[in-house]
Amino acid sequence: MSSSNLIKIAIALIIGAAFGLVYGWLIDPVEYTDIPPGILREDYRMDYVLMVAEAYQHDFDPTAAARRLAILGSDPPAALAASALEYANRNNFTPNETQALQTLLTAMQTHQPQGVDAP
Amino acid sequence: MKRTAPLIVLALLAGLGLGLAYAWFIAPVEYVDAHPAILRADFKEQYRLVIAASYAATLDLPRARARLELLGDTDPAAELTAQTQRMVASGETMENVQPLVRLAADLARGFASDPFTPTPPPIFNTPDVEFTPTMDEIEAEPFEEPTETLVPTLAFDQTPLAPLEAETNTPRPTFTSTSGPGAPFTLTDQETICDPSAGNSLMQFILLDSRGRQAAGIEIIITWERGEDRFFTGFKPELGNGYADFIMQADTIYNIRIVTGGSFVPNISAPVCIAENGTTYTGGLRLTFQQ
Numbered sequence: 217m218s219s220s221n222l223i224k225i226a227i228a229l230i231i232g233a234a235f236g237l238v239y240g241w242l243i244d245p246v247e248y249t250d251i252p253p254g255i256l257r258e259d260y261r262m263d264y265v266l267m268v269a270e271a272y273q274h275d276f277d278p279t280a281a282a283r284r285l286a287i288l289g290s291d292p293p294a295a296l297a298a299s300a301l302e303y304a305n306r307n308n309f310t311p312n313e314t315q316a317l318q319t320l321l322t323a324m325q326t327h328q329p330q331g332v333d334a335p
Numbered sequence: 336m337k338r339t340a341p342l343i344v345l346a347l348l349a350g351l352g353l354g355l356a357y358a359w360f361i362a363p364v365e366y367v368d369a370h371p372a373i374l375r376a377d378f379k380e381q382y383r384l385v386i387a388a389s390y391a392a393t394l395d396l397p398r399a400r401a402r403l404e405l406l407g408d409t410d411p412a413a414e415l416t417a418q419t420q421r422m423v424a425s426g427e428t429m430e431n432v433q434p435l436v437r438l439a440a441d442l443a444r445g446f447a448s449d450p451f452t453p454t455p456p457p458i459f460n461t462p463d464v465e466f467t468p469t470m471d472e473i474e475a476e477p478f479e480e481p482t483e484t485l486v487p488t489l490a491f492d493q494t495p496l497a498p499l500e501a502e503t504n505t506p507r508p509t510f511t512s513t514s515g516p517g518a519p520f521t522l523t524d525q526e527t528i529c530d531p532s533a534g535n536s537l538m539q540f541i542l543l544d545s546r547g548r549q550a551a552g553i554e555i556i557i558t559w560e561r562g563e564d565r566f567f568t569g570f571k572p573e574l575g576n577g578y579a580d581f582i583m584q585a586d587t588i589y590n591i592r593i594v595t596g597g598s599f600v601p602n603i604s605a606p607v608c609i610a611e612n613g614t615t616y617t618g619g620l621r622l623t624f625q626q
Contacts, residue, residue: 221339221342224339224343225339225342225343225346226346228343228344228346228347228350229346229347229349229350229353230350231347231350232346232347232348232349232350232351232352232353232354233350233351233353233354233357234350234354235347235350235351235354236350236351236352236353236354236355236356236357236358237354237355237357237358238354239351239354239355239358240354240355240357240358240359240363241358241364245358245363245364246359246363246364247373248366248369248373249373250373250374250375250376251366251369251373251374251375251378252374252375252378253371253374253378253381253382255366255367255368255369256368256369256370256371256374257368257369257370258368260369260370260371260405263402264382264385266389267385267386267388267389267402268385268388268389270388270389270392270393271385271388271389271391271392273392274388274391274392275388275392284381284384284385284388287378287381
C-alpha cells in the first residue's frame with residue numbers, strides 16, 4: 217500500500233471521528249435524567265435557597281434549613297445562603313425575599329450542626 | 336484505487352465509531368446548568384417538600400404552582416398526594432407531611448386556604464359591668480407579706496358595709512366558646528349508601544371544620560376486633576379535601592376515633608342492602624363529622 221493511500225485512510229479516519237464527535241456532543245449528546253441538585257442552573261439553585269429561607273421564616277428550624285441546603289452540594293450552608301443573598305442583590309429580589317435570605321444567612325452562620333457522639 | 340476505496344469507507348466508519356464512543360462514554364457532555372425536571376426522584380421529593388414548606392410560609396399559590404411545574408410532573412397535585420402517601424407509609428410524622436397535604440389541597444381547590452390563626456381570646460356576651468368584689472372574693476385573695484408601709488392603722492374611718500340582705504351577686508361574665516383547630520369533631524350525619532355496582536363496601540368520611548369547609552390532614556383511627564387502621568383526610572383531593580374512606584368487611588363492628596379533638600364513635604358496621612331481585616349485599620356508609 218502506497219503512502220498516499222495510507223494518508224487517505226488516515227484522513228478518512230479523522231473525518232469519521234470528527235463526525236462522531238459532532239454527533240455525540242452536539243446533535244445527540246448524552247441525556248442525563250437523574251442528576252443531583254448541585255448542578256442545577258444558578259437561578260434554580262438560588263430559588264431553592266430562597267424557598268429554604270422562606271420556610272425558615274415560618275418554622276425557625278435551623279437544623280431543617282441546613283439539611284435542606286445540604287442537598288445542593290458540599291458547600292457550607294452559610295456559603296450557599298451568602299451566594300444566594302449576593303445573587304438576590306444583583307437580580308433585584310424583593311425586599312421581603314432579600315430579608316428572608318439575610319435571616320437565613322445569619323441563622324446558618326450561627327448554627328452549630330449537631331455532632332455525632334463518639335462511641 | 337479500487338482496493339483502497341473500501342478501506343477508506345472502513346476508516347470513515349471506524350473514525351465515526353471512535354468519535355461517538357469518545358463523545359458518549361469517555362467524555363460526555365457535562366451538565367452544569369441543569370433543569371429541575373431531570374433531578375433524581377429522591378431529590379425531586381426533597382424539592383417538593385421545600386416548595387411546600389415555602390408555600391406554608393408565603394401562601395403564594397401561583398408561585399408554588401410555577402415551582403412545581405419546573406419538576407415536569409404531569410399532575411403536580413396528584414404527585415404531591417402520592418408523595419404524601421409514600422411518606423405516611425414510611426412512618427413520617429404528620430407535622431412533616433402537613434405542608435404537602437395543604438399544598439395539594441390548595442392546588443386542587445385553586446386558591447390558598449386561610450392561614451392558621453390561633454383561637455381568638457374569649458368573647459364575653461354580657462355588657463361591660465364594673466367589677467365589684469364580693470366579701471368572699473376579698474377573703475379569698477392570697478395573703479401578702481406585710482411591709483413596713485402597710486402596717487395596719489388602728490383607728491380609721493370604716494366605710495359602712497352594706498347589710499348582707501342587700502348584697503346581690505355580681506353577674507359573672509359568660510364564656511362564649513369558639514371552635515379552634517383542636518376542637519372535637521362530632522358525627523352530624525350518617526348516610527347509608529346502597530349501590531350494587533360499587534365494588535367495595537366503603538366507609539366514607541367527610542370532615543368539616545367549624546366553618547363548614549372540608550378539613551384536610553385530620554387523622555382517623557378505626558379499630559375492630561382483629562385490627563386497627565389509621566389514615567388522614569385529604570389524600571384524595573379530587574373527592575374533597577376533607578374526604579377519606581375505608582373498606583369495611585361484612586359482620587364486623589368498627590370503632591372510629593377522630594384523633595383531633597378526641598371524638599369517638601363506637602359500633603359502626605356495614606349496612607345490609609337489598610337489591611331489586613331480592614338478594615342482599617353489603618352497602619356503604621357516609622359519615623359526616625363537623626367541628
